[in-house]
Amino acid sequence: xxxxxxxxxxxxxxxxxxxxxxxxxxxxxxxxxxxxxxxxxxxxxxxxxxxxxxxxxxxxxxxxxxxxxxxxxxxxxxxxxxxxxxxxxxxxxxxxxxxxxxxxxxxxxxxxxxxxxxxxxxxxxxxxxxxxxxxxxxxxxxxxxxxxxxxxxxxxxxxxxxxxxxxxxxxxxxxxxxxxxxxxxxxxxxxxxxxxxxxxxxxxxxxxxxxxxxxxxxxxxxxxxxxxxxxxxxxxxxxxxxxxxxxxxxxxxxxxxxxxxxxxxxxxxxxxxxxxxxxxxxxxxxxxxxxxxxxxxxxxxxxxxxxxxxxxxxxxxxxxxxxxxxxxxxxxxxxxxxxxxxxxxxxxxxxxxxxxxxxxxxxxxxxxxxxxxxxxxxxxxxxxxxxxxxxxxxxxxxxxxxxxxxxxxxxxxxxxxxxxxxxxxxxxxxxxxxxxxxxxxxxxxxxxxxxxxxxxxxxxxxxxxxxxxxxxxxxxxxxxxxxxxxxxxxxxxxxxxxxxxxxxxxxxxxxxxxxxxxxxxxxxxxxxxxxxxxxxxxxxxxxxxxxxxxxx
Amino acid sequence: xxxxxxxxxxxxxxxxxxxxxxxxxxxxxxxxxxxxxxxxxxxxxxxxxxxxxxxxxxxxxxxxxxxxxxxxxxxxxxxxxxxxxxxxxxxxxxxxxxxxxxxxxxxxxxxxxxxxxxxxxxxxxxxxxxxxxxxxxxxxxxxxxxxxxxxxxxxxxxxxxxxxxxxxxxxxxxxxxxxxxxxxxxxxxxxxxxxxxxxxxxxxxxxxxxxxxxxxxxxxxxxxxxxxxxxxxxxxxxxxxxxxxxxxxxxxxxxxxxxxxxxxxxxxxxxxxxxxxxxxxxxxxxxxxxxxxxxxxxxxxxxxxxxxxxxxxxxxxxxxxxxxxxxxxxxxxxxxxxxxxxxxxxxxxxxxxxxxxxxxxxxxxxxxxxx
Numbered sequence: 001x002x003x004x005x006x007x008x009x010x011x012x013x014x015x016x017x018x019x020x021x022x023x024x025x026x027x028x029x030x031x032x033x034x035x036x037x038x039x040x041x042x043x044x045x046x047x048x049x050x051x052x053x054x055x056x057x058x059x060x061x062x063x064x065x066x067x068x069x070x071x072x073x074x075x076x077x078x079x080x081x082x083x084x085x086x087x088x089x090x091x092x093x094x095x096x097x098x099x100x101x102x103x104x105x106x107x108x109x110x111x112x113x114x115x116x117x118x119x120x121x122x123x124x125x126x127x128x129x130x131x132x133x134x135x136x137x138x139x140x141x142x143x144x145x146x147x148x149x150x151x152x153x154x155x156x157x158x159x160x161x162x163x164x165x166x167x168x169x170x171x172x173x174x175x176x177x178x179x180x181x182x183x184x185x186x187x188x189x190x191x192x193x194x195x196x197x198x199x200x201x202x203x204x205x206x207x208x209x210x211x212x213x214x215x216x217x218x219x220x221x222x223x224x225x226x227x228x229x230x231x232x233x234x235x236x237x238x239x240x241x242x243x244x245x246x247x248x249x250x251x252x253x254x255x256x257x258x259x260x261x262x263x264x265x266x267x268x269x270x271x272x273x274x275x276x277x278x279x280x281x282x283x284x285x286x287x288x289x290x291x292x293x294x295x296x297x298x299x300x301x302x303x304x305x306x307x308x309x310x311x312x313x314x315x316x317x318x319x320x321x322x323x324x325x326x327x328x329x330x331x332x333x334x335x336x337x338x339x340x341x342x343x344x345x346x347x348x349x350x351x352x353x354x355x356x357x358x359x360x361x362x363x364x365x366x367x368x369x370x371x372x373x374x375x376x377x378x379x380x381x382x383x384x385x386x387x388x389x390x391x392x393x394x395x396x397x398x399x400x401x402x403x404x405x406x407x408x409x410x411x412x413x414x415x416x417x418x419x420x421x422x423x424x425x426x427x428x429x430x431x432x433x434x435x436x437x438x439x440x441x442x443x444x445x446x447x448x449x450x451x452x453x454x455x456x457x458x459x460x461x462x463x464x465x466x467x468x469x470x471x472x473x474x475x476x477x478x479x480x481x482x483x484x485x486x487x488x489x490x491x492x493x494x495x496x497x498x499x500x501x502x503x504x505x506x507x508x509x510x511x512x513x514x515x516x517x518x519x520x521x522x523x524x525x526x527x528x529x530x531x532x533x534x535x536x537x538x539x540x541x542x543x544x545x546x547x548x549x550x551x552x
Numbered sequence: 553x554x555x556x557x558x559x560x561x562x563x564x565x566x567x568x569x570x571x572x573x574x575x576x577x578x579x580x581x582x583x584x585x586x587x588x589x590x591x592x593x594x595x596x597x598x599x600x601x602x603x604x605x606x607x608x609x610x611x612x613x614x615x616x617x618x619x620x621x622x623x624x625x626x627x628x629x630x631x632x633x634x635x636x637x638x639x640x641x642x643x644x645x646x647x648x649x650x651x652x653x654x655x656x657x658x659x660x661x662x663x664x665x666x667x668x669x670x671x672x673x674x675x676x677x678x679x680x681x682x683x684x685x686x687x688x689x690x691x692x693x694x695x696x697x698x699x700x701x702x703x704x705x706x707x708x709x710x711x712x713x714x715x716x717x718x719x720x721x722x723x724x725x726x727x728x729x730x731x732x733x734x735x736x737x738x739x740x741x742x743x744x745x746x747x748x749x750x751x752x753x754x755x756x757x758x759x760x761x762x763x764x765x766x767x768x769x770x771x772x773x774x775x776x777x778x779x780x781x782x783x784x785x786x787x788x789x790x791x792x793x794x795x796x797x798x799x800x801x802x803x804x805x806x807x808x809x810x811x812x813x814x815x816x817x818x819x820x821x822x823x824x825x826x827x828x829x830x831x832x833x834x835x836x837x838x839x840x841x842x843x844x845x846x847x848x849x850x851x852x853x854x855x856x857x858x859x860x861x862x863x864x865x866x867x868x869x870x871x872x873x874x875x876x877x878x879x880x881x882x883x884x885x886x887x888x889x890x891x892x893x894x895x896x897x898x899x900x901x902x903x904x905x906x907x908x909x910x911x912x913x914x915x916x917x918x919x920x921x922x923x
Binding site for chain 1: 759760762763764765766769770773774775795799800801802803805806812813815816823824826827828830831833834835836837839840841842843861862864923
């Protein structure tokens with residue numbers, strides 16, 4: 001037995017406290033050193049072990065034991081160098097000798113606050129259970145009394161409207177000789193875009209690497225110009241590359257303005273040189289993954305390109321406050337901001353706010369319903385992702401998106417404004433990989449469109465994160481995939497053409513899958529927004545709460 | 553498939569013509585019911601055109617309550633028509649206590665009011681009577697409007713016609729809608745029987761309306777008291793027609809643009825494209841996906857037929873100047889207007905709306921793409 005001295009007054013953690021434990025196979029390891037070199041958090045290091053070996057030399061068996069020194073790989077037990085389970089070591093290992101294994105009995109959160117600094121990370125809520133949206137099924141199948149449509153043969157229109165629709169009673173129309181015409185004096189007709197109902201949600205140049213952002217933008221342009229799918233993406237806070245802003249591709253971009261107004265000096269000055277209006281302007285008031293938190297782009301991510309786009313010096317921390325400091329009231333200041341942004345593009349661009357999912361969403365909604373310039377409301381639920389936040393914000397703050405959207409939609413129905421103010425649902429869409437099904441379910445609960453973030457990062461760039469706290473290094477600038485880093489040594493791992501190709505794959509297949517959902521329901525021409533009779537769920541509480549059928 | 557039989561004529565005719573046309577279309581299982589709406593009435597009602605007519609079914613108790621309500625409201629009964637009921641053994645038709653169409657004088661306070669105010673009173677009265685007798689099924693009221701009668705019953709359409717004695721009655725009209733094979737998908741209920749009527753507008757439909765729930769939510773949120781009921785998913789078509797034509801004052805063909813909106817590329821070819829684009833966006837929730845064939849009339853006596861854009865629910869229109877029929881099947885047309893030139897029959901397709909002018913003078917096919 002080992003002497004006990006080493007344990008006296010010892011605060012060393014055992015490997016079992018850690019969320020991932022490295023499984024290293026001595027027999028397969030070639031000692032090439034690639035795994036220890038590539039580990040983004042230095043959780044493994046080369047080491048030596050003393051090994052007892054049985055040897056037999058000579059003409060007859062004469063086994064003897066000897067001790068020898070062996071080189072190997074050891075997982076460190078320092079809390080700051082915990083293995084995140086990213087598996088980059090497995091990716092580079094030439095001989096399948098190493099992989100991290102999830103440890104369901106870990107006690108990581110008890111220790112990850114060294115120096116009084118709470119655990120901060122990127123990623124998503126660490127809750128692997130299926131979301132409410134993922135439990136919804138489509139149970140109204142058209143059979144005999146009502147023919148289903150053929151997803152492959154019939155003409156389908158998987159499109160939605162981004163922008164405020166005038167109430168029919170206020171359309172500026174007049175009838176002359178049996179025909180309707182738009183009156184000369186129309187008043188304000190809000191701008192409305194016809195778009196694909198799945199959008200790429202807000203992720204900034206800065207949070208994302210240049211290759212990732214470029215790949216997304218190229219994929220979106222290809223979908224619009226070659227495939228005829230009007231997909232739009234949001235820039236996130238932090239501006240947009242100037243050449244893109246002045247190009248014809250700007251019309252596929254939603255420009256986001258948030259509390260730091262980063263990049264907006266550059267945008268505003270470029271407006272006279274823009275050849276196309278942007279798809280929309282999103283004013284971010286909140287984010288689903290970290291409600292009440294602002295944004296922070298670490299100084300080491302603020303390289304030359306980022307500094308230029310955002311209009312700031314290099315290598316300074318870029319903090320966006322938790323709230324817009326000037327927004328003292330929704331009736332006045334927020335309304336003015338919406339109007340100002342509208343005015344910047346001559347009232348030709350839809351302007352809408354994005355908020356965190358919250359019990360107070362209906363209060364915001366009702367104010368926007370009264371504001372004729374508000375083009376939509378985007379609600380980002382608790383399952384949204386982020387580049388950097390406190391773990392407590394991500395895991396414990398926020399509101400699930402399903403009931404938030406449903407309540408808001410039914411509130412609009414009461415007022416007869418369900419078609420006037422589109423609702424955009426974000427946060428956990430495609431969490432379990434079911435992008436089209438989640439989208440269709442949200443639409444039937446009342447959303448006009450959905451935003452995706454994590455889904456596209458996983459599908460298009462093989463993001464390693466999951467709901468078991470895997471990787472989640474987005475905040476450190478050491479993303480092993482090259483998605484959320486500004487380090488060229490890391491982002492060159494990501495081929496932007498490949499990302500663009502996968503973006504196209506994702507949207508084309510989602511388009512087909514949405515048809516495969518809508519066709520058996522018998523719908524094809526307009527999105528079945530609010531067609532809640534098509535939904536069912538095998539959970540009575542959820543059914544009652546969402547006012548849909550309980551099925552079993 | 554529900555059987556639809558609409559006839560519009562410049563002469564008065566008996567509803568038995570519609571019922572016999574329905575009979576030619578009978579195939580498969582049925583017996584679910586008959587609904588009739590008569591407009592531009594002849595016979596005993598020919599000289600009562602300015603008096604609103606309340607059509608309904610009551611139990612004895614319901615009739616007492618109804619009479620009391622109408623008296624309190626100031627309506628004075630001018631004339632009452634009751635079908636001469638003939639029991640048909642083995643038909644399964646349940647005889648109720650009272651089937652009636654009563655013409656009333658407006659309450660004195662309303663006699664000099666404008667048409668809109670009078671219509672409002674009639675609507676409110678009908679809804680109040682419905683509320684009075686819906687729970688215990690003692691009162692069913694289907695329409696309360698001048699020059700319009702509605703009759704409904706459960707049973708085989710031809711037998712129901714005979715049960716009501718329509719083959720012997722002098723009840724006639726110039727526009728009559730009849731629908732057979734009522735609501736076979738669910739338990740049969742009188743308020744779910746087509747045709748549906750509201751303030752001069754009437755439609756009947758075959759098929760099932762897939763987009764029913766969002767449409768119902770949109771209509772009920774318009775703040776118009778009459779948009780309620782919806783015991784059948786087809787009632788929304790009557791209300792969409794009423795909403796577009798009466799409330800929004802759109803010319804009739806735009807009803808088609810509302811329920812089956814064109815795609816952007818198709819709209820580009822329209823001379824009224826700017827208006828159509830706005831309509832498409834603002835009335836997006838009223839888009840239907842079928843399968844539906846809709847036959848309707850408007851207060852001026854225009855009768856039309858149109859369909860959803862994708863699914864199969866056939867309909868055919870044909871006739872001669874002075875008498876046109878709109879049927880769900882060709883054989884019904886042969887029965888109603890045998891003397892017509894069949895080569896001129898019109899089967900409306902995806903973009904079409906067939907419109908018969910008031911007085912059945914002429915028929916035109918309106919196409920969404922050629923405007």
